[in-house]
Amino acid sequence: MGLNVPEYPGPGRKRAFLLLTAVAAAVIGILVFGTARDYVQGGGYVPDEAKCLVCHSNPDLAKNTPQGKISLYVNEVVASTSAHRFIDCTTCHTTKPHEVATPLTKLSLAQKCGSCHQYQYKLHLESIHGQQLAQGNPDVATCVDCHSRKGDSHGVIRVLEHDAPTYKKNIAETCARCHDNDELMKDYGIVEKVYESYMRSFHGKALQLSGYELGSLNKATCTNCHGVHDIKSAGDPQAPVAGADNLVKTCEQCHPGAGVEFAKGFLGHREASRDNVPQAHYTEIIFRTLMISVVAFGIFLMLIAIVRFSINRWRE
Numbered sequence: 001m002g003l004n005v006p007e008y009p010g011p012g013r014k015r016a017f018l019l020l021t022a023v024a025a026a027v028i029g030i031l032v033f034g035t036a037r038d039y040v041q042g043g044g045y046v047p048d049e050a051k052c053l054v055c056h057s058n059p060d061l062a063k064n065t066p067q068g069k070i071s072l073y074v075n076e077v078v079a080s081t082s083a084h085r086f087i088d089c090t091t092c093h094t095t096k097p098h099e100v101a102t103p104l105t106k107l108s109l110a111q112k113c114g115s116c117h118q119y120q121y122k123l124h125l126e127s128i129h130g131q132q133l134a135q136g137n138p139d140v141a142t143c144v145d146c147h148s149r150k151g152d153s154h155g156v157i158r159v160l161e162h163d164a165p166t167y168k169k170n171i172a173e174t175c176a177r178c179h180d181n182d183e184l185m186k187d188y189g190i191v192e193k194v195y196e197s198y199m200r201s202f203h204g205k206a207l208q209l210s211g212y213e214l215g216s217l218n219k220a221t222c223t224n225c226h227g228v229h230d231i232k233s234a235g236d237p238q239a240p241v242a243g244a245d246n247l248v249k250t251c252e253q254c255h256p257g258a259g260v261e262f263a264k265g266f267l268g269h270r271e272a273s274r275d276n277v278p279q280a281h282y283t284e285i286i287f288r289t290l291m292i293s294v295v296a297f298g299i300f301l302m303l304i305a306i307v308r309f310s311i312n313r314w315r316e
Contacts, residue, residue, distance in 0.1 A: 047088040052097070078155040083147075092153075106142045107133055109153055113143040123229035128236070139184060146174055160214075168217045169207065172198055175222045192269040198222070201267075218254075225250055241268070 055061055056074040063072055079085060084092075092112055094100060101108075110133060114121025124130040124142070132140040147166055148155040157164040165174040176195035178184055185191070198204045203220045210216040225241055226232075232239040240250040244260055251258040251266070265277065272280035 047086060049088050050090055050095075050097075052089045052093075074154055075152075078152060081157075082154060083156045083158040084154075104153075106138060106140075106145075107136075109144060110142045117143075120229045127227070127229060127231045128233045129231060139178070139187075141178060145177070162212045167212075168214070168221055168223075169210070169212055171221045171223055172204065172207070194269045197267075197269040197271075220254055224253070 053074065053076060056072055057076050059073045061072045062069050090097065110121065110124065110130075114124075125134070129140040129142065133142055144151050144153045144156065147159075147164070148157060149165060157166075159166045161167060162169070164170065172195060179190070180193075180195040185194075198221075199208065207217065207219040207221055210219065223231075226234075227240060232242075234241055236242055238246075240246055244263055247263045247266060248258060248260055251263050255262065265280065267277055267280060270276050272278075272284055274281060
């Protein structure tokens with residue numbers, strides 16, 4: 001029986017094999033390194049057909065305007081992880097961005113977002129925030145205030161990202177950026193500690209103790225009661241929290257059959273008092289008194305036990 005000796009490629013085949021390997025390596029190198037400039041730290045891809053980032057990736061890039069000096073810097077890392085990371089710059093900034101008036105205003109930014117997100121923009125226009133924005137009020141929240149960490153239009157984060165300001169776990173903190181600002185709120189006659197009172201409530205504590213999985217985030221937060229893009233003033237008759245009838249419907253979204261009596265026990269963002277849900281106010285006093293009495297009696301018993309123990313030891 002003869003042995004099967006493997007055939008080795010001759011010099012010609014070997015040269016052809018090496019040539020094909022070199023060509024393949026060159027093609028891969030061109031594909032990888034030729035587009036490497038479009039990749040940034042963080043693994044994201046930033047389409048930049050007009051090569052905007054050649055200049056705008058410079059942190060020192062700025063422009064003098066009648067309103068003052070404004071930064072034109074775009075953080076590539078932030079942009080590469082945003083919800084719009086696959087959209088080219090000129091989609092939002094037009095094909096002639098240098099002809100666009102600067103600085104951009106909150107109103108113009110909202111209008112730009114609305115060119116794609118038309119339904120959400122329509123709801124926002126009808127909301128208390130949108131109505132105030134149309135009147136030129138710069139304080140109110142608009143798209144980038146809620147959908148980015150620092151009001152950066154290049155850093156909008158998808159709603160279902162765990163670190164998104166609009167992820168349900170984080171919504172209360174996002175609303176608190178404005179509604180926990182005493183100086184800002186007092187200008188609008190809002191004296192309630194909105195964020196503090198929510199976090200003290202059952203809903204706030206339950207949400208805080210929940211994980212980040214959507215299945216565990218079934219507790220009410222700001223947007224469950226006040227709406228999302230269509231938030232209305234609490235004094236607006238159409239607001240979900242205005243009046244007993246609207247409030248009952250809002251509560252019944254999570255508590256089927258709750259009824260009027262259930263809604264009457266809702267404190268809102270105000271402390272219970274003789275004028276605001278007096279039943280809760282007096283019940284709180286009773287339980288506080290009972291708790292103090294129990295603790296005081298327990299301390300009294302401990303002191304008696306210590307004194308008795310000391311006397312017995314002394315007699316021994």
